[in-house]
Amino acid sequence: MQAERVLAEHRRFVECLDHPEEVQRDLLGDMLERNANTSFGREHGLASVRTLDELRQAVPIRTHEAVMPWIERAMDGEPKVLTADDPVVYFSSSGSTGREKHIPITRTYMRQTFLPFYHASFAPLLRTLPQAAAAPGGVLNLWQDPSSPIARTPQGRPHIGASQVDYRKFGEDSAVGLGNDASWSRIPDVLADTDPWERSYYKLRLAAEQDIRVVIGVNPAMVAGLPYQLREMWPQLVDDIRTGTIGGHPHSAPNPERAEQIQGYAKTFGTVHPYHLWPHLAAIFVWNSGLARSYLPRVRETYGPGVHLFPAPIASCEGPAAVPVDRHPHGAPLYLPGCVYEFVPAEGPVTADSETLRPTEVEAGRDYHLVLSHVGGLYRCAVTDVVTVVGHVGRTPRIEYAGRDVVRSAAGESLTEAAALRALRGACHETGAELRNATFHLCSDDDGTGGHYQVAVSFAGPPAPELATALDRRLSLECAGYASGRAAGPLGPVEVITVHPDAFLREWERAARSGQRPPRIKDRVFLPHEETWARIVSSAPEVVA
Numbered sequence: 001m002q003a004e005r006v007l008a009e010h011r012r013f014v015e016c017l018d019h020p021e022e023v024q025r026d027l028l029g030d031m032l033e034r035n036a037n038t039s040f041g042r043e044h045g046l047a048s049v050r051t052l053d054e055l056r057q058a059v060p061i062r063t064h065e066a067v068m069p070w071i072e073r074a075m076d077g078e079p080k081v082l083t084a085d086d087p088v089v090y091f092s093s094s095g096s097t098g099r100e101k102h103i104p105i106t107r108t109y110m111r112q113t114f115l116p117f118y119h120a121s122f123a124p125l126l127r128t129l130p131q132a133a134a135a136p137g138g139v140l141n142l143w144q145d146p147s148s149p150i151a152r153t154p155q156g157r158p159h160i161g162a163s164q165v166d167y168r169k170f171g172e173d174s175a176v177g178l179g180n181d182a183s184w185s186r187i188p189d190v191l192a193d194t195d196p197w198e199r200s201y202y203k204l205r206l207a208a209e210q211d212i213r214v215v216i217g218v219n220p221a222m223v224a225g226l227p228y229q230l231r232e233m234w235p236q237l238v239d240d241i242r243t244g245t246i247g248g249h250p251h252s253a254p255n256p257e258r259a260e261q262i263q264g265y266a267k268t269f270g271t272v273h274p275y276h277l278w279p280h281l282a283a284i285f286v287w288n289s290g291l292a293r294s295y296l297p298r299v300r301e302t303y304g305p306g307v308h309l310f311p312a313p314i315a316s317c318e319g320p321a322a323v324p325v326d327r328h329p330h331g332a333p334l335y336l337p338g339c340v341y342e343f344v345p346a347e348g349p350v351t352a353d354s355e356t357l358r359p360t361e362v363e364a365g366r367d368y369h370l371v372l373s374h375v376g377g378l379y380r381c382a383v384t385d386v387v388t389v390v391g392h393v394g395r396t397p398r399i400e401y402a403g404r405d406v407v408r409s410a411a412g413e414s415l416t417e418a419a420a421l422r423a424l425r426g427a428c429h430e431t432g433a434e435l436r437n438a439t440f441h442l443c444s445d446d447d448g449t450g451g452h453y454q455v456a457v458s459f460a461g462p463p464a465p466e467l468a469t470a471l472d473r474r475l476s477l478e479c480a481g482y483a484s485g486r487a488a489g490p491l492g493p494v495e496v497i498t499v500h501p502d503a504f505l506r507e508w509e510r511a512a513r514s515g516q517r518p519p520r521i522k523d524r525v526f527l528p529h530e531e532t533w534a535r536i537v538s539s540a541p542e543v544v545a
Contacts, residue, residue, distance in 0.1 A: 001176060005119050006122045009123075020360055024336060031375045032050075038081060038083060039078070052358065055340075061354055075157065088107060089157060091105055093316070103317050103376075113374055121312065125310045129213070132178055133178065136182045137182040137183065138211055139178045140207045144163050145517070145519075146164055184207075188251065194247065197229075200225070200226075200229060206246070218287060222519065222521075224295065225521075234266055238266075241259040241262065242256050273303075282307060284300070286310070287311070289331075291438065322335055331391065334398075350369040362397050364391055366389055369386060384404055385403070385404060387402055408453075408526060415453070426477075427473075431466050432464065433457075433459065434460040436505075437503075437523065439456050439524055439526070439536065440454070450492065451492065452494065458503050467496050499537055499539060500539040503539065510535075
C-alpha cells in the first residue's frame with residue numbers, strides 16, 4: 001500500500017465535506033449517465049432522471065433480497081442488467097438473517113468507489129504511524145486473507161468477502177493490504193484448505209517471530225479472538241517455533257531461543273498475551289462501535305498499555321458509509337464520493353415508499369436506516385444496518401454504526417439493537433460494570449401475551465449484581481413502549497445471566513472451526529439461533545435479578 005495514494009484519496013474526501021449537495025449531485029449524475037441504458041435503467045426510466053427527487057419517484061426502496069431477481073439475471077450471464085460493465089465478482093455476507101448475499105462488483109465500482117474508500121480509510125493511521133506502510137513486515141493483518149479458499153456462484157464467478165479481494169487482479173498492485181506483502185506473512189500453500197480456526201493460528205504462528213508494530217483487525221471480534229487463541233494454543237506455538245514447523249510441515253529455521261522466551265512468559269504469568277510477543281506494538285485498526293465499545297478497552301490491555309485504537313471505516317457489503325478523518329473513537333463523516341445517501345428515521349421500519357432525508361437534513365442524536373445508490377448497480381438499496389448521527393464535520397454528518405435493523409417485542413415495545421446497546425452502556429456506566437461481551441434474548445410467555453428480556457453477560461472482573469435493575473431502568477428510557485409494558489405488567493423485569501468469561505470467545509472458536517471465516521464472525525446483540533443462546537448460558541454460575 002502506497003502512503004502517497006492513501007493520503008491523496010483522503011484529501012480528496014476531506015475537500016468534499018463542506019459542500020455535500022454538489023458532491024452528491026455530481027455522483028448521481030455520473031451513476032445515471034453510466035447505467036441508464038441497462039435493463040434496470042430502462043425498466044425504471046433512469047434516462048429521464050436528473051435529480052434525487054426524480055430517482056425517488058422512479059425507483060422504490062429495496063433491500064438486497066428484493067434486488068436479487070436482477071442480480072440473478074446478471075449471475076446467469078445476461079449482460080448489462082444493472083450496470084454497463086458486468087460484475088466480475090460478488091461480495092458475500094451472511095447478513096442479519098444468515099442468508100448469503102450476492103453483491104455485484106464491477107471494475108468501475110472497484111475503481112471509482114471501493115478502492116478510493118479503502119485507501120482513504122487508512123489515512124489517520126498512516127499519518128500517525130507512517131512506518132506501517134514503509135515497513136510492512138511489522139504489520140499483522142488479521143482481516144485480509146486473499147489466499148484463503150474462495151466460494152463461487154453456480155455460474156463460477158468468485159463469491160467472496162471484501163477481505164478476500166486480491167487487488168492485483170484488478171490491476172491494483174499498490175492496494176495490497178498493509179502487511180500482506182511482507183515476506184513472512186503468506187500461509188504455505190500446502191495448508192490452503194485448512195479451516196479458518198487453523199488459518200488464524202497460522203497467522204499467529206508466522207507473526208510470533210516478528211516485531212509487530214500494527215495490527216489490522218477491522219472486526220473487533222477478531223481482535224478479541226487473538227488473545228484467546230494465544231492463551232489456548234501457546235504450547236503448540238512454542239513447539240512450532242522450537243522445531244521451525246507450521247501445521248506439521250517444515251517452514252523456517254528452528255528457533256529454540258524464541259520458544260524458550262515465550263514459554264518463560266507462560267511460566268511467569270500463567271499464560272501468554274500479545275504484549276509478551278510484541279512489546280513494541282503501537283496501534284490496532286478496528287471498529288470501535290456497537291458491542292465493541294463496551295469490551296475493547298479491556299481487550300486492548302492484553303495488547304499493551306500504550307496501544308492506540310484507530311477507528312476502521314464504516315461499511316456494509318452493499319457499499320461504503322463513512323471514513324474517519326480524525327481520532328474520534330466511534331463516528332466518522334459520511335463518505336460523500338462513494339454513494340448517493342438517503343436516510344429514513346429508524347423509529348419505524350423502512351418500506352418501499354418511506355420518505356427519506358438527504359445528508360444535510362439529518363439531525364444529531366437520531367437513529368436512521370441507511371439507503372444508498374452507487375455506480376455498482378444498487379439503486380436505493382436499504383442496508384440492514386442502522387446508524388446514529390453523532391455530529392458533523394463541516395456540513396457533512398458524522399455517523400456511528402448503531403446496530404443491525406433488528407427489533408424485538410414481547411408486549412408492544414419495540415426494542416432495537418441501537419436502543420439495547422445504549423441502555424446497556426448506560427447501565428454499565430451507572431454501575432461500574434465492565435464487560436467482555438453480552439447478548440440479549442427475548443423470553444416470551446407461553447401464551448404470547450408478554451415476557452421478559454434476558455441478557456447474558458461475560459464480566460471483565462466481578463459481576464455487578466445491580467446491573468439488572470439499572471438496565472431495566474435504562475431500557476425504560478431508551479425503548480419505546482418498554483416503560484408502559486413494565487407498568488402494565490405483561491413485560492417482566494430484565495434478567496442478567498452471568499456467563500463464563502470465555503463463553504463468547506468459545507462461540508467464536510466454534511464458528512471458525514465450523515468453516516466461518518473470522519471477518520464474518522461478528523458480535524450479536526440479538527442472537528439469531530436459540531441453540532447458540534443455550535450454549536452461551538449453559539455454564540452460567542448464577543442469575544442476578
